[in-house]
Amino acid sequence: MAQYDIVIRNGMIIDGARSPRYKGDIGVKDGVIKRMGRIKDGEGARELDAEGMVVAPGFIDLHTHYDAQVFWDPYLTTSGWNGVTSVVIGNCGFGFAPCKKDLQYRAMESMTKVEAIPMATMEASIPWDWESYPEMLDSIDRAPKAVNLLPYVGVNPLLIWVMGLEDAKAGRKPTEAETEELKRLLNEAMDAGACGWSSQTLGVSGDPTAPTAGGAAQSDFDGTPMPSDVMWPETQIALAEVLGERGEGFIELSGATMPREHWEQLAEVSGAPIIYQALPASNMMIDMHKNLFEWFDRCREKGLRIYGQGITQNPPLLFTFDYWDLWGPVWEEYAGPNTQNEKILENLADESIREKLRAEPLKYMFIGGVDEARVVSVENSENEQWIGQSVGDIAEARGVHVVDAICDLVISDNLKTSFQAPQFDIGIEGIKQLLENSWVIPGLSDGGAHLKYLAAGSYATELISLYVREHEMLSLEEAHWRLSALPAFCAGFQDRGTLREGAAADIVVYDYEKLDYEFPNFRHDLPGDEYRVVSAGMGYRFVLVNGEVTIEDDKETHIHSGKLLRGGRGKSAEA
Structure with a gap:
């Protein structure tokens, strides 16, 4: 009788803990790694030949917005096609719970802009069989999953639930009673399995008329700031107190304009790791990042856990003028997503409008x-x-x-011309700077968001194939620690992130020499008859999630062994 469900044989094991690589076998039983080393022939009900392959922990994708996509795509692609076995949802303060029934459509409207998810897709896929956060987790639990999900609580739904939409967006400071209700709701969500809270805070507290650092691309559907952009620092401290009182939890925060003293206070009060969003690998930001790293070092000397997450991948944005909103407000007014295609063609042919477009800077923000x-x-x-x-x-x-060149081309192609454009001025020196800092978490996929022009879920495949294999910036041992163990530690994963006996069997087996990823391409496969941009990985012999093979030879096996990781574990928070 077989002792193990699966034995992975003769692979080059890189355990994700920075240990030296070695050749060996891994025995998996009931979704858990039971044995590592040498295993006798015949002891596996199924044996996977890993000769010549790297065997490593599955990648952990910390920055995603798969909160909607989980209800229609078990593989959470493109992350799930690129060796990712676990993701975090509820980032940047955004999410769909708690949410009263009369505000469900309004919640989806926000996501059409701030995360650029098509309304038709959300309407066709989100079941909305919840109002409270615990009820939403139950709904996610019921959905088939080939990838694990770890949930955070977005601050925006909390503010809207407690204060009402208008007051939350106006930036009114919560009363003492409202603050206590915010804390109660966060406790309720964490009791149900949430692992912390998140926020995008890029504006001015209490002033929704002030511009935000995120600009139009990070705004509500109507161009106004999100409630979390104008929330008060005292409210963040109150939420941090919840984590400190519980002695658990994590914070994900996009707030580069917030005073560093406030960041440190959040870390001190909560006692929690804080993920600082985000560090683009830009050649134009070398000095800025050097200063930021020096601050991170000072925080660590004080015992404060603040870690940066880097945009270390460099896929181009792929777009058509059917949906494009990143060249500033004038382009968006005349050729943006809220303009019908026929009108876009008419506008781009209009000489008076072209004159306005010529007056705009060719480059807008990043x-x-x-x-x-x-x-x-x-x-x-x-x-x-x-x-x-x-x-x-x-x-x-x-x-x-x-x-005139781009308008003429787009008109003659009836808006079907596709373009690629770089973002964040990312360059090899900027990537090298981030990767050389051991405490920067690499990769920021934004999976599930910006679907019509961004596919960055291939970040781990890119890191290994380009920056390890080609540019030799990191060893494989360091790369796998950065892609799995470090994000697991920073974001609250309790039972995975390294290959060790007793850990969940989330494992990738890949051909190091053949590992690669697609150039981004369009696929018309979204619910609601919508399209998106994707980039699949290549060279993945096997991917195991909780001990079952979900990818084999780069193809889905349609085995849905992923779990909702309540409390950061692959079992109920109470167990």
Whole structure:
């Protein structure tokens, strides 16, 4: 009789704990790693040949917005196609619970902009069989999953539930009684299995008229700040007190404009790790990040756990003018997602509107400029000569302004031209700087969000194939610690993140020399007859989630062994 459900044989084991690699076997039983080393032949009900393969802990994707996608995509793609076995939801203060029934549509409206999830997709997939946070977790528990989910509590739904939508968005300071109710609701959510709370705080406390650091791309559907952008620091401290009183929990916070003293106070009061969002691997931010790292070091000397999460991946944004909103308010007004396609064509042909677009800077914030956008595909065969060229090159070749070059091209293709554009001025020196800091968590997939132009769930595949194998910035031992053990520690995963006896059997088996990922591409596979951008991984021989094979030879096995990790564990919070 077989002693193990699965034996992974003769693989090069990299355990994620920075231990030296070694060749050996892993025996899995009942979803748990029972034995590591040498295992006798015939002791596995199924034997997986890992000769010539790397065997490592599954990757943990800390920054996702799969809160809606979990109800229609068990694999949480593209993360689940790239070796990710666990994700965190409820990031940036956003989420769908608690939520009163009369505000459910309004909650989805917010996500159409701040995380760019199509309304038709949400309407077709979210069951809305809850109001409270514990009820939402029960609904997620019932959904089939091929990837594990660890839940955070978004601050925005809490503020709206307690204060009402208008007062929460106005930035009114909660009363003492309201603050106590916020704390009670957070305790209730954590009792049900939430692992902490999250917030995007990029505005001015109490002033929704002030501009936010996130700009239009990180705003509510109507262009106004989210409630968490204008929340008061005292409210964050009150929520931090909940974690301190419980002696557990974690904080994810996007708030680069907040005073560092406030960050330190949150860490001191909560006693919790705080994930600082976000550090783009930009060649333009080298000095800024050096200063930030020095502050992180001072915090660690004080015993305060503040860790940065880096945008260490560099997939291009892939888009058409059917949905594009990242070149600033004037482009968005005349050619943004809220404008019908027929009107976009009319606007781009209008000389008076082109004059306004020419007056705008070519580059807006952190997105590659209009001139940098590069043609990926065309609809009109006459435009095939421009494939692979930048709009700036096309404009020069035609002797026209950049705005005229892109407008003419898009019109002649009836909005079907696809472009790629860089983001965050990411470069190899910026990536190297982040990866050289052992306490920066690599990768920020934003999985489940910005679906029509971003697919960054391949960040771990990219890190290993490019920055370990090609550029030799890290050893494999260090890379796997950074991709699994460090995020597990920072975000509250209790029983996974390394390969060790007794740990959950979340395991990737891959061909190091063949590991790669697709160039982002469009797929029309969303509920509500919508499309998205994806990037699948290649070279994954097996992926195991809780001891069952969910990916084999880069293909889904349709085995849904993922779990809701209440309290950070693969069992109920009470167990």
